[in-house]
Amino acid sequence: MCAGHTECPGIIINFIYLFHMPLFFMAAGYFFSKKNEEQPWQFCVKRVKGLYVPFVKWSIFFLLIHNLMFKIGLLNEQYGNWENGVTHPYSLHDHLQRLVHIVFSMAGYDEFLAGAFWFFRGLLVSSIVFLILYKLLHNRHRWLGDDGTLIAIAALALGFACLKVSNNLRIVTIVQGGIRETWGVMFYALGALYRRHEHRIPEHWWLTLLYALLLVGGCLLHCHGLNLKVELKDLASIPITGCIGFLMVHAIATSIDRRDGWLKRMLVYCGDNTLYVFVFHIISFKIVSALKIWYYGLDWGQIGCHMVVHHNSQTDLFWILYTAVGTAVPLLCLRAYRRVLMHKA
Numbered sequence: 001m002c003a004g005h006t007e008c009p010g011i012i013i014n015f016i017y018l019f020h021m022p023l024f025f026m027a028a029g030y031f032f033s034k035k036n037e038e039q040p041w042q043f044c045v046k047r048v049k050g051l052y053v054p055f056v057k058w059s060i061f062f063l064l065i066h067n068l069m070f071k072i073g074l075l076n077e078q079y080g081n082w083e084n085g086v087t088h089p090y091s092l093h094d095h096l097q098r099l100v101h102i103v104f105s106m107a108g109y110d111e112f113l114a115g116a117f118w119f120f121r122g123l124l125v126s127s128i129v130f131l132i133l134y135k136l137l138h139n140r141h142r143w144l145g146d147d148g149t150l151i152a153i154a155a156l157a158l159g160f161a162c163l164k165v166s167n168n169l170r171i172v173t174i175v176q177g178g179i180r181e182t183w184g185v186m187f188y189a190l191g192a193l194y195r196r197h198e199h200r201i202p203e204h205w206w207l208t209l210l211y212a213l214l215l216v217g218g219c220l221l222h223c224h225g226l227n228l229k230v231e232l233k234d235l236a237s238i239p240i241t242g243c244i245g246f247l248m249v250h251a252i253a254t255s256i257d258r259r260d261g262w263l264k265r266m267l268v269y270c271g272d273n274t275l276y277v278f279v280f281h282i283i284s285f286k287i288v289s290a291l292k293i294w295y296y297g298l299d300w301g302q303i304g305c306h307m308v309v310h311h312n313s314q315t316d317l318f319w320i321l322y323t324a325v326g327t328a329v330p331l332l333c334l335r336a337y338r339r340v341l342m343h344k345a
Helices: 010-017 020-030 040-071 092-105 118-140 142-167 175-200 205-220 234-257 262-272 274-296 300-304 318-344
Strands: none
Touching: 010 020, 010 205, 020 118, 020 175, 020 234, 040 092, 040 118, 040 274, 118 142, 118 175, 142 175, 142 234, 175 234, 205 234, 234 262, 262 274, 262 318, 274 300, 274 318
């Protein structure tokens, strides 16, 4: 995710975007438990606590510091995103309107400091819709069995995605029209289905390499990931590249998990604290942006570029530093904060 937000070279960013969002949804479905069907209310409460509450808390935090970022120079009205869009200071009305959007629509978050927050809403909606469909199909059509139910949910979501794209339909009650949430339901079901049959799926180094080569082929064919502008040709490629990416990452993770070393411990720590990387990686990028501005002798105002300084972003190697800092700084700050709390206790 961090690398995908750094404007790294085209082939790399295209490779990442083919599967990195399906990976999140499939991983969530992978950990879906049958007991959630028996205790749906507990599942929903857990989802709200784990997704809605952090979304509201951190969205309000970035809303409150938005104008402060202008005063200290980290945001400005001259430099913006790669599409030349800029952000502006908020008036009192802007603050209140965004607060309403945050609480009632899971929208209105600060696009330049919390630009990835749509995923909170996407996973919350997808997981609850999946549970509803699972209960309805499993209870009324028990002849489908567990596998049939999961396949049916995935097929329904894919069919609905086809209907939406071919007719340019939007779910007006979901911000951004609901296309990502629709794909999320499908991949959530596929992740749960994979969990039931993973013992039957071989994992060899040459298969992992094959998965990677297939994804490179997808890049060369200009396949797209889970973006908001889905075309008809993407309806066939997105499920394929998403599943291939999941298989590749799962195989690599399984290989690392077999060896108890520093890499495994580091990744486990990252996994346990992913929320903080997700929330703070964009603002952590500002550290590297300052270094890049000094290195190239650029206008200091470019610190306000979203998400990174665009100058030479496709050709230099600053994307590596952006990725490292965007991952490490939130985790190091969290570690320091916890140590302070332990010391006070």
